[in-house]
Amino acid sequence: MNKEVFVYTQDSQLYINSVLEFKDLKEIAEPLIYGDNPLGYQRKLDKKHYYELARKLTKGDVLLPTSIILGVDKEFLSEYMDLEVDNEVKITQFPIGKLVALQGKHFSVVDGQHRLAALGLAVSKREELINYKLNVVILVNDRVQRIKEIKVFTDINSKAKKITTDLTLLAEYNYRVYYKPEELTEKEILDHIGVRIAYNLNEDEYKPNVWLEAIKLDVTSDENNGVIGVAAFKNSLNRLILTYIRKFDDGNRIIDFDIEKINSIAAALTGFLLKAWEIILNRWPGAFSFSTDNLHSYNNEYYLQKTTGVNALHLILEEILKENNFVEKTLSELERALSRSLIESKDWKVKGQFAGLTSKSGFNKAALIILNKGNEVT
Numbered sequence: 001m002n003k004e005v006f007v008y009t010q011d012s013q014l015y016i017n018s019v020l021e022f023k024d025l026k027e028i029a030e031p032l033i034y035g036d037n038p039l040g041y042q043r044k045l046d047k048k049h050y051y052e053l054a055r056k057l058t059k060g061d062v063l064l065p066t067s068i069i070l071g072v073d074k075e076f077l078s079e080y081m082d083l084e085v086d087n088e089v090k091i092t093q094f095p096i097g098k099l100v101a102l103q104g105k106h107f108s109v110v111d112g113q114h115r116l117a118a119l120g121l122a123v124s125k126r127e128e129l130i131n132y133k134l135n136v137v138i139l140v141n142d143r144v145q146r147i148k149e150i151k152v153f154t155d156i157n158s159k160a161k162k163i164t165t166d167l168t169l170l171a172e173y174n175y176r177v178y179y180k181p182e183e184l185t186e187k188e189i190l191d192h193i194g195v196r197i198a199y200n201l202n203e204d205e206y207k208p209n210v211w212l213e214a215i216k217l218d219v220t221s222d223e224n225n226g227v228i229g230v231a232a233f234k235n236s237l238n239r240l241i242l243t244y245i246r247k248f249d250d251g252n253r254i255i256d257f258d259i260e261k262i263n264s265i266a267a268a269l270t271g272f273l274l275k276a277w278e279i280i281l282n283r284w285p286g287a288f289s290f291s292t293d294n295l296h297s298y299n300n301e302y303y304l305q306k307t308t309g310v311n312a313l314h315l316i317l318e319e320i321l322k323e324n325n326f327v328e329k330t331l332s333e334l335e336r337a338l339s340r341s342l343i344e345s346k347d348w349k350v351k352g353q354f355a356g357l358t359s360k361s362g363f364n365k366a367a368l369i370i371l372n373k374g375n376e377v378t
Helices: 022-028 047-059 096-101 113-122 127-131 147-158 165-179 186-203 230-236 238-248 259-283 307-322 327-339 360-371
Strands: 003-010 013-021 068-073 090-094 107-111 133-141
Touching: 013 022, 022 096, 022 113, 022 127, 022 133, 047 113, 068 147, 107 113, 107 147, 133 147, 147 165, 165 186, 165 259, 186 230, 186 238, 186 259, 230 238, 230 307, 238 259, 238 307, 259 307, 259 327, 307 327, 307 360
Parallel strands: 068 133
Antiparallel strands: 003 013, 003 090, 013 133, 068 107
């Protein structure tokens, strides 16, 4: 079974446009969910959203006129249809029957995930919805260019609703590690590890986790959630990550790291930082704020989790790590160093003792103040 489609290029992007039925779409396409797919960049579906949409579909109270956007690997699809096209729009046949028979979801859902999920629910009450017709636009790219799907997803969603741009950033790195590793620099891989740590900390339900929902991962949102931006937090980790790798890795070059190695290092450092910040919390509990649900422990009225505090404390942690061969020893030394500090919770108040220390030299000065020292932390 074939479907008639339009194939055309625009600004060097190859498109396929057609009308496909839900029964076929559900067999060939799925969204790339972070955690479920190594190249995932989307959060899990909002159940409340698609359940409400399913309810309306069941009653026939809603229309779905906007296009479902899919992505596909050009090399894969070219095995089943002719993708050659000149400057004109070509009408050709799309082998939907063969694609369904493959019993594999080779197409990614770039936009329209909730509509498809809602149809899947509604079909149980309105069986005729299995044949629901949807306008579909397919982005066809070489494997190494499928990063374009992430950019399309970001462009569509950032203008209309809150998205988590840290996941798209992680996915961009992942695509490059998988398909263009020769183009990655050491700094970019360290940045990748830093963003992954920030995401892990922001989501980890380890208690106490002072970073739960404390990092501003969604740079497109107008909501004022979090106490520090993901870029600032990532940058505060640069030296610590590098020192950790040099101390504990098996000698591989950073530019040779694959996804598994990157994830492993990020996971180890996430656990390390959770314990380090538990020590910091116990030392200056008054500089944190706990809500009744214990979700938000950051306090915007204090510098401790803002750029100055984070950079200064990560400098101290990195210096201690340099001198120790074991993580547990590093943590005990951190606890001892902070216990000797003359700084109290009140000293972290905004516009207080640490005001204006927002440069590299300022972070060094803040670290010295914390440690009661007179020489810079280099």
